[in-house]
Amino acid sequence: MTTALRTVNPRARKSFSVARPRKSIALTVVMLVFLAYALVPLAWLLINASKTQGDLFSTFGLAFGDSFALWDNIVATLAYKDGIFLRWFGNTLLYVVVGAGGATLLATLAGYGLAKYSFPGRKAYFAVVIGAVAVPGTALAVPTFLLFSQVGLTNTPWAIIIPSLISPFGLYLIWTYTIDSVPTELLEAARLDGAGELRTFFTISIRLLAPGIVTVALFAIVATWNNYFLPLIMLSDPAWYPLTVGLNQWSAQASGVAAEPIYNLVITGSLLTIVPIVAIFLFLQRFWQSGLSAGSVKQ
Structure with missing residues (x-):
């Protein structure tokens, strides 16, 4: 009786097993493209907000400038006019x-x-x-x-x-x-x-x-x-x-x-x-x- 209870049909074991989620390389690439499309403009905005007026035109868009002027820019923005x-x-x-x-x-x-x-x-x-x-x-x-x-x-x-x-x-x-x-x-x-x-x-x-x-x-x-x-x-x-x-x-x-x-x-x-x-x-x-x-x- 104990042996019979321990015996499990392999087909039944497969039917009760939890299926693992399928991975798709194509969908992963598409999601990475959408993620970059959403985050790159935000990164550009944050990086360039930390540059001085001169660094904006002398450095690459996604590269930080020679000086970190984020706080100075915020103060100048709030005080302008x-x-x-x-x-x-x-x-x-x-x-x-x-x-x-x-x-x-x-x-x-x-x-x-x-x-x-x-x-x-x-x-x-x-x-x-x-x-x-x-x-x-x-x-x-x-x-x-x-x-x-x-x-x-x-x-x-x-x-x-x-x-x-x-x-x-x-x-x-x-x-x-x-x-x-x-x-x-x-x-x-x-x-x-x-x-x-x-x-x-x-x-x-x-x-x-x-x-x-x-x-x-x-x-x-x-x-x-x-x-x-x-x-x-x-x-x-x-x-x-x-x-x-x-x-x-x-x-x-x-x-x-x-x-x-x-x-x-x-x-x-x-x-x-x-x-x-x-x-x-x-x-x-x-x-x-x-x-x-x-x-x-x-x-």
């Missing part, structure tokens, strides 16, 4: 907090309502949202400028904030995430217990939607932080520029007819611009990954 860089940084934060935050809130409310409530015109509204996702923002920039110029909102922060509040893609993400993450039976049980719709949303649904909300917030923050074309046509006062438009103005000054030797400030300013967005991405990465995987598997 009475600290206009800090003003642009504050403007960008304003546009992100109000614009991206408002877009996340509106997308959450609309996507949740679209997924969990039935009302007349629901399918038509959803078709409009899907159609809006396919329209690029640059295609709407000029009509938006003409509309805002007629009501006198150009060259004001509202010209950037109000268009940023609309996020059809964020609404769609919340809609798909709500369908799989918020059970209808749980909402019905809360209603039977006497909870109102607002209380149900803020005490139950919003906790279940947290990964999806963070995902939408991350997309909205990145889009608003990197927004360039809309502020370029909406704003003419440098005091309201975001970082993207302001740094482009510095770059034009450095390469124009009356060129100023501020290439080191442009590069250092670019480095300082991406640091907050990278920190936000790394901080919200675990929520972002869980949010993207939601809805990919049907139960």
Whole structure:
């Protein structure tokens, strides 16, 4: 009996063995190429932000200069033209907090309502949202400028904030995430217990939607932080520029007819611009990954 129990069919042993992941040299090479494509520009930016103005044109791009001037460049960038860089940084934060935050809130409310409530015109509204996702923002920039110029909102922060509040893609993400993450039976049980719709949303649904909300917030923050074309046509006062438009103005000054030797400030300013967005991405990465995987598997 003991011998029979110890005897294992070799075929059965093979069927229960865990298959090792297959290695592909071609895929490894492709991933290394993509990794270099993503990291080499960041390395170039970091290395050149540590060079002086003279070293930028006398040394190879990915080689350090004779002196390490990163801190001096940061101080000069923050102090240039009475600290206009800090003003642009504050403007960008304003546009992100109000614009991206408002877009996340509106997308959450609309996507949740679209997924969990039935009302007349629901399918038509959803078709409009899907159609809006396919329209690029640059295609709407000029009509938006003409509309805002007629009501006198150009060259004001509202010209950037109000268009940023609309996020059809964020609404769609919340809609798909709500369908799989918020059970209808749980909402019905809360209603039977006497909870109102607002209380149900803020005490139950919003906790279940947290990964999806963070995902939408991350997309909205990145889009608003990197927004360039809309502020370029909406704003003419440098005091309201975001970082993207302001740094482009510095770059034009450095390469124009009356060129100023501020290439080191442009590069250092670019480095300082991406640091907050990278920190936000790394901080919200675990929520972002869980949010993207939601809805990919049907139960």
